[in-house]
Amino acid sequence: MTTLALPTRRDEDFRYSDIEALAAVWPVAREEIVVVAGASDSREIVETGTGTVARHLVVTLEAGARFDLRVLSAGPAFGRVAIDVTLGEGADFTLGAAQLATGAQTLEIVTEVSHAGPNATSRQVVRTVLAGHSTGTYLGRIAVDRGADGTDAEQSVRAMLLDRTATANARPELEIYADDVKAAHGCAVGELDANGLFYLMSRGLPPADAKRLMLQAFIAEAFAGAPGAEALSERALARLEEIL
Amino acid sequence: MLQITDLHATVADKPILKGLSLSINAGEVHAIMGPNGAGKSTTGYVLGGRPGYEVTGGTVQFDGQDLLELEPHERSAAGLFLGFQYPVEIPGVSFVQFLREAANAQRKGRGEEPLSGGEFLKLAREKAGLLKMDMDMLKRPVNVGFSGGEKKRAEMVQMGILDPKLAILDETDSGLDIDALRIVGEGINAIMRKPDKAVLLITHYQRLLDYVKPDFVHVLAGGRIVRSGGPELALQLEHEGYEAVTA
Numbered sequence: 001m002t003t004l005a006l007p008t009r010r011d012e013d014f015r016y017s018d019i020e021a022l023a024a025v026w027p028v029a030r031e032e033i034v035v036v037a038g039a040s041d042s043r044e045i046v047e048t049g050t051g052t053v054a055r056h057l058v059v060t061l062e063a064g065a066r067f068d069l070r071v072l073s074a075g076p077a078f079g080r081v082a083i084d085v086t087l088g089e090g091a092d093f094t095l096g097a098a099q100l101a102t103g104a105q106t107l108e109i110v111t112e113v114s115h116a117g118p119n120a121t122s123r124q125v126v127r128t129v130l131a132g133h134s135t136g137t138y139l140g141r142i143a144v145d146r147g148a149d150g151t152d153a154e155q156s157v158r159a160m161l162l163d164r165t166a167t168a169n170a171r172p173e174l175e176i177y178a179d180d181v182k183a184a185h186g187c188a189v190g191e192l193d194a195n196g197l198f199y200l201m202s203r204g205l206p207p208a209d210a211k212r213l214m215l216q217a218f219i220a221e222a223f224a225g226a227p228g229a230e231a232l233s234e235r236a237l238a239r240l241e242e243i244l
Numbered sequence: 245m246l247q248i249t250d251l252h253a254t255v256a257d258k259p260i261l262k263g264l265s266l267s268i269n270a271g272e273v274h275a276i277m278g279p280n281g282a283g284k285s286t287t288g289y290v291l292g293g294r295p296g297y298e299v300t301g302g303t304v305q306f307d308g309q310d311l312l313e314l315e316p317h318e319r320s321a322a323g324l325f326l327g328f329q330y331p332v333e334i335p336g337v338s339f340v341q342f343l344r345e346a347a348n349a350q351r352k353g354r355g356e357e358p359l360s361g362g363e364f365l366k367l368a369r370e371k372a373g374l375l376k377m378d379m380d381m382l383k384r385p386v387n388v389g390f391s392g393g394e395k396k397r398a399e400m401v402q403m404g405i406l407d408p409k410l411a412i413l414d415e416t417d418s419g420l421d422i423d424a425l426r427i428v429g430e431g432i433n434a435i436m437r438k439p440d441k442a443v444l445l446i447t448h449y450q451r452l453l454d455y456v457k458p459d460f461v462h463v464l465a466g467g468r469i470v471r472s473g474g475p476e477l478a479l480q481l482e483h484e485g486y487e488a489v490t491a
Contacts, residue, residue, distance in 0.1 A: 194295065199332040202292050203402060204320035204346040204353075213345065217336025217385075 013082070016137040016169045018106040021052045021078035028054045028082075035065035037088070042068035044228055048075040048235060056082045061091035063117065070226045071097035073107050074239035082110040089117030095124040098222040098236055101134035101166075102243045108137035115143065115178075119150035127222040128159040129215055130166035131243050137169040142183060144176040151178060155185035160192060160218060162211070162243070208244045215240055245270050245307055245442050246410055252301035252467075253290045260286040262467035264302070268410070268442050275445040275453055275478060278464035279486045284446045285329060287464070288414040292326035293319050307409065320346075321353035323409030325402075327416050331395040334386035339398065340368065342386055343405050350406065371404030375431045392419025400431040411436050412444045417452035429455020450482040465490045 004027050007014040014022070035041045039062075047053045053076045061067055065088065073079045085093050099107040113122050128136035142153045159168035172185040192214055200210035219236045223229040246268040253261040260283045268274050278284050289297045291304065293316040304311040309322060334342070347367075348358040359367065372379050375397045387395050396416055403411055413432070417425060433456060436443045445456060453461075453475065461477040462469045463486065470490050471477065481489050 193332075195332045196334050198292075198294050198316060199328065200334070200342065200346070201316040202294075202320060202326050202328075203343070203406065204317050204350040205342075206317050206349060207315070209345060209349060210317075213337050213342060214334065217334070220336060 013110055013139060015139075016106070016108060016135060017080060018052075018078040021106070022054055022080070025052050025054045028056045031055065031057045033057060033059045033067070035059070035061050035067050035091075037062040038064045040066040040068075042227055043070075044226075044232065045069070045071045045073075045081060046232070046235060047071075047073045047079050047081075048239065050075055050077060052077060053079045053081075055080070057084065059083065059085040059093070061085065061087045061093060061120075063088040064090045066092040068094045068226060069096075070223060070228070070232055071095070071109065072232055072236055073109070074098070074100040074236060076107065077105055079105070079107045080110065081108070084112045084114075085122070086114045086116050087120035087122060089119060091117065091120045093120075093122040094225070095122075095126070096222040096224070096226055097124075097126045098219045098232075099126070099128040099136050100219070100236060100239045100243060101129070101136055102131040104133050106135045106137075108139070110137075111140045113140070113142045113153065114145065115148040115151040115153060116145050118148050118178075120148065121152040123154045124156065125222050125224075126155075126157045127219050128168060129162065129219065129240065129243070130159060130168055131162040133163075133165050135167045135169070139169075139171045139173075140185075141173040141175065142185075144174075144178045144181050144183070146177045148178045149180040151180075152182045154183070155187070156221075157185070157187045158218070159189045160215065161189065162192070211244055212237070212240055215244075246311075246444075247305040248291075248302070249304075250302040251290070251299065251304060253286060253297055253299050255286060255297055259300070260467055261290065264464070264468050266462065266469060268444060270409075270442055271439045272460065273437070273443045273445065273456060273458045274460045274462065275447060275458040276462050276464050276469075277447060277478060277481055277486075282464045283467040284464055285414055288326055288329075288412050288446055291319075291324070291412055292316060317349065318353070320406070320408075321350045325406055325408035325411045327396075327399045327403060327411060327413035329415040329418060331387045331390075331399055333388045333390075335388055337386050338384060339382040339386055339402075340365070343368065343382075343402060346402075347405055367405055368401070371401045371435075374404055374434050375401050376427050377401055393421060393424040396420055396428055397424065397431070400428055400435070404431070404435045407435075409440065410442050410444070412446065414446045415448065416445070417447055417449060425451060426455060428452075432456045450478045453478050463490055
């Protein structure tokens, strides 16, 4: 049951949210997506407007279904994309998400990936670039049910801080009740490699171009392998240039 | 072309260069040799403008400009090339993409038209050929997965594309096998041995100097040049060691 009450920051899933902004769009409608047994589907969520955005996708992947979801969140003052995915036997889920924020923006991606059947695979790649006083969050829970042996679940979460005043939150969580499970998660918050920047600049690239080039590559990791990878990267780049 | 006068520099507040003076004219090849810790790499980085290398005294004039006033990319646009001892890996950024942007940024700085994709590839292919480097390698991410020798050859390809007036090459010979050393040496000669260009080789060993014949050899010790001479000085160093020569 979905509660209609506005969450508070005491609710773990909304711990870093801009509740005031959220109130304006609450309650958030659930967007149901079902990919039937053996079928493949893909979807893009691109939020480049400046208004508040809150979305909640509820995805059911039947046995052997494949779903490729790409998210570009780059613009909203508050942008939240929550994704709940349930994978049946042998299903495959890919999430590639990029968040770009500056000023006082708050962007977040909250995922709950449930491996309900055996031999399902999930891969999440989230790349966040934060400037100014912005906040970027990834909360990702992976649940592997009893009997979901052969699960292969992967989370790769990286955030890049362009200013020391920005904040990145990352909380990967694993809850595993099966025996034969491969679950990998990598999580890193960092700054642009100073050696790399100097190297590029020493070859004639102005600082903003050197940063853009390095960040472009960083963001592209979220869109690698997507049908619309090039268009997504271009839209991300447009925002990146504004931020730099 | 380059006049370094009484240069003092610190790294993390530790004085490394203590009164370095050196003058390089167009058409000349100079070699700076010296023991570990003498300040060789610091010299390269200070001239390249690396953050963290603080100049505390002295002046550097490059082609009539105050080099120390310029940002690293402005130094590059002015015609300075710094070849790295340890070229940096940049995942996800291809050589071709990066070098075309770099070349065009420099051209823009000089008020020239940018190179088209086709023009750039032609230039890159020509310079890669000089260094016997497969063009496909330049489509890969910058230095990622390259061997030490391949990285150094890629540095020279970049130098060829950027066509600098002055190349400062920091231990470009390290990590090279005998064949690669010859290829790199010949590449340096082909690209830089011209009347309007100059080279500053920073090296431990004589071996690169067999291919790129220096006009002047300087011994750097304790952050300053303690001895200068012709090519024979490098041979003497090789035979007698730094201690004997600098004593």
